[in-house]
Amino acid sequence: YERLREASRRGVDVKVVTPAANNWSYFANYARLESARSEIDLRLYQRGMTHLKALLIDDHYLVAGSSNFDYLSYRLYQEVLAI
Numbered sequence: 001y002e003r004l005r006e007a008s009r010r011g012v013d014v015k016v017v018t019p020a021a022n023n024w025s026y027f028a029n030y031a032r033l034e035s036a037r038s039e040i041d042l043r044l045y046q047r048g049m050t051h052l053k054a055l056l057i058d059d060h061y062l063v064a065g066s067s068n069f070d071y072l073s074y075r076l077y078q079e080v081l082a083i
Contacts, residue, residue: 001030001038004034004038005034005037008038013041014040015041015042016031016040016041016042017042017043017044017045018042018045019049020045021048022049052065053066053067053068053069061083062083063081063083064082065079065080065081065082066079066080066081067081
């Protein structure tokens with residue numbers, strides 16, 4: 001969330017969408033806390049769990065797939081991202 005907060009402070013329109021009923025309650029609570037602290041627009045997806053990760057940049061580039069945005073997903077696990 002640090003980079004998202006920095007972007008938001010620079011005037012970037014940042015929205016985070018996460019399932020309302022998350023399989024990791026820690027993350028759901030963390031997302032709520034950080035979004036409230038940084039005034040990031042948090043949207044809670046109400047239709048169940050989803051594994052999709054997506055990043056829309058400048059309404060022009062879409063990165064989507066099953067990969068988490070972390071080192072292990074990029075280097076160790078067999079995940080898929082499409083641009």
